[in-house]
Amino acid sequence: MADFYTNQTEENLIYRVIKEGLGFESENEIPKYLILRLALALALRLKPLPLDSHIWAEKTLNGGKGKEYHLEQLTGKDKDESEDMDLLYRALLTEKFHAYLQADVFSDDKAYTDLLGKNIQRGLFEIYHSWKNNDCFYQWCKDNLGLHLQKEDFTQSGTDSTNPQDSTLFTEIESCFAKYNIALTHLETLNSYRHRICKVEIKDPLKIQSFETQAKYLDKATKLSNVKITSCKGLARTYNIEEEKIDSEWSYPSKTEIENALSLLPSQGYKLPIFAGFDIEKKPFYFDLVKAVHLIVAGKTGSGKTILLQSIIHSLLLSNKVEIVVIDPKLGIDYQIFGDKIRLITESEEACEFLDDLIEEMKERNERMVTAKVSDIESLGLTYKIVFVEELNFVIRDNKEIEKKLAKNMFIVRQAGIHIILGMQNPDSKNLSSDLRNSASRIALCVAKAENSRVILGESGAEKLSGRGDMLIKLDGASSPKRVFGVKFA
Numbered sequence: 001m002a003d004f005y006t007n008q009t010e011e012n013l014i015y016r017v018i019k020e021g022l023g024f025e026s027e028n029e030i031p032k033y034l035i036l037r038l039a040l041a042l043a044l045r046l047k048p049l050p051l052d053s054h055i056w057a058e059k060t061l062n063g064g065k066g067k068e069y070h071l072e073q074l075t076g077k078d079k080d081e082s083e084d085m086d087l088l089y090r091a092l093l094t095e096k097f098h099a100y101l102q103a104d105v106f107s108d109d110k111a112y113t114d115l116l117g118k119n120i121q122r123g124l125f126e127i128y129h130s131w132k133n134n135d136c137f138y139q140w141c142k143d144n145l146g147l148h149l150q151k152e153d154f155t156q157s158g159t160d161s162t163n164p165q166d167s168t169l170f171t172e173i174e175s176c177f178a179k180y181n182i183a184l185t186h187l188e189t190l191n192s193y194r195h196r197i198c199k200v201e202i203k204d205p206l207k208i209q210s211f212e213t214q215a216k217y218l219d220k221a222t223k224l225s226n227v228k229i230t231s232c233k234g235l236a237r238t239y240n241i242e243e244e245k246i247d248s249e250w251s252y253p254s255k256t257e258i259e260n261a262l263s264l265l266p267s268q269g270y271k272l273p274i275f276a277g278f279d280i281e282k283k284p285f286y287f288d289l290v291k292a293v294h295l296i297v298a299g300k301t302g303s304g305k306t307i308l309l310q311s312i313i314h315s316l317l318l319s320n321k322v323e324i325v326v327i328d329p330k331l332g333i334d335y336q337i338f339g340d341k342i343r344l345i346t347e348s349e350e351a352c353e354f355l356d357d358l359i360e361e362m363k364e365r366n367e368r369m370v371t372a373k374v375s376d377i378e379s380l381g382l383t384y385k386i387v388f389v390e391e392l393n394f395v396i397r398d399n400k401e402i403e404k405k406l407a408k409n410m411f412i413v414r415q416a417g418i419h420i421i422l423g424m425q426n427p428d429s430k431n432l433s434s435d436l437r438n439s440a441s442r443i444a445l446c447v448a449k450a451e452n453s454r455v456i457l458g459e460s461g462a463e464k465l466s467g468r469g470d471m472l473i474k475l476d477g478a479s480s481p482k483r484v485f486g487v488k489f490a
């Protein structure tokens with residue numbers, strides 16, 4: 001049973017905050033209950049009201065049936081220790097309403113959820129009436145919730161930042177936009193691995209459209225080459241101005257940065273967590289291979305495929321519940337470093353036999369799951385099986401049968417805890433069949449032509465990547481790819 005129900009007006013407000021306030025493209029990009037938590041935080045800053053006051057009803061938005069929410073979403077009840085704020089909320093409500101409370105909200109769940117619900121509704125009402133579409137939501141949060149964006153928010157994972165006063169990048173950008181009467185506030189300049197990123201906020205919300213138009217011509221209006229402007233998700237009116245550095249200025253993630261990122265792998269809450277590298281703002285990027293199901297990793301020679309596949313193996317080996325098989329026509333030389341932690345197959349006959357056995361194993365796993373009435377292999381105590389195929393183009397050229405077997409496997413092994421990762425050079429419609437392509441999530445490293453990028457990602461862009469581990473990751477179901485810089489383990 002739900003612990004809290006919204007109505008349709010409240011749902012519309014949540015949708016508006018996500019899209020117009022926080023700048024997300026779709027409401028699926030952020031959990032909706034976070035807006036309810038925000039409403040609750042706001043309500044807890046307001047003067048408490050007697051519980052029988054008529055003002056509660058007046059401070060409630062009216063509307064037809066909306067959605068159901070649970071305590072787990074509202075307060076983090078029964079989630080990991082780091083997310084479970086349930087006791088804290090009970091304590092806050094007791095403290096705030098002690099003059100009016102008859103019940104003990106620590107033991108009386110009904111009284112607790114009623115009071116929680118009342119406050120969430122009041123918070124939503126206040127957001128509805130005090131935040132206008134044109135207002136910057138970020139500024140609104142600052143003013144109403146006392147939230148202040150700290151420098152550390154931009155400098156996670158040890159991002160170095162240059163002194164804003166010294167920032168020639170900002171000065172150049174500021175004077176360029178000043179010509180169009182667009183005033184900018186400098187929030188931060190980040191010195192990232194392959195980019196200088198200048199984070200700016202547009203002072204006047206009415207200038208957003210004009211800023212976005214002028215931003216398209218920034219490289220022509222300034223001396224800056226390779227400049228791209230992206231809006232910052234979750235921060236209205238805030239943009240990253242990203243300038244690509246020349247090769248000689250690049251830096252690579254340090255050993256400590258990599259170790260710190262790896263140490264956070266288990267806390268991602270994923271079944272098979274993979275640390276793929278760092279994003280443009282130096283934040284580690286993780287994904288769950290179980291959700292990605294299968295992967296195709298494509299790029300031209302020297303783009304960093306092998307290094308990426310090796311780093312995926314490193315992540316997997318940390319989980320202790322995987323069996324890894326690498327099919328590599330290049331005699332497995334790049335995978336010797338893993339010793340007997342992985343099985344190497346270098347001959348095409350052996351690869352064919354192995355793939356036949358894999359289909360049998362999948363059938364057996366599925367039958368066991370049906371008999372045991374479970375939907376995942378972990379409940380049966382089975383390990384995940386991850387099959388890497390290096391240089392798919394050569395494997396298939398040597399033995400056409402392998403492609404059919406792979407396509408069959410990739411199509412049917414989704415539930416059975418078997419995942420296939422294909423590495424290949426420039427993919428085109430001839431060397432990457434649609435059967436293979438459609439069964440997997442994709443990673444494009446630098447490719448030779450826009451056509452290769454379209455085959456792998458469904459859009460161009462990978463042909464412009466800078467190489468050596470620079471990649472675009474498009475996971476199953478994602479609408480746009482994420483740019484990530486891979487890491488090289490010592």
Ligand SMILES: Nc1ncnc2c1ncn2[C@@H]1O[C@H](COP(=O)(O)OP(=O)(O)OP(=O)(O)O)[C@@H](O)[C@H]1O
Nearest residue numbers: 300301302303304305306307308468469486487488
């Ligand atoms: N994330 C990274 N960080 C630093 N250097 C990298 C990274 N990825 C790749 N490189 C460097 O780029 C070069 C090519 O990498 P890699 O061998 O993985 O490419 P590849 O795509 O597998 O090439 P090929 O198809 O020719 O085997 C290597 O010298 C490697 O050290």
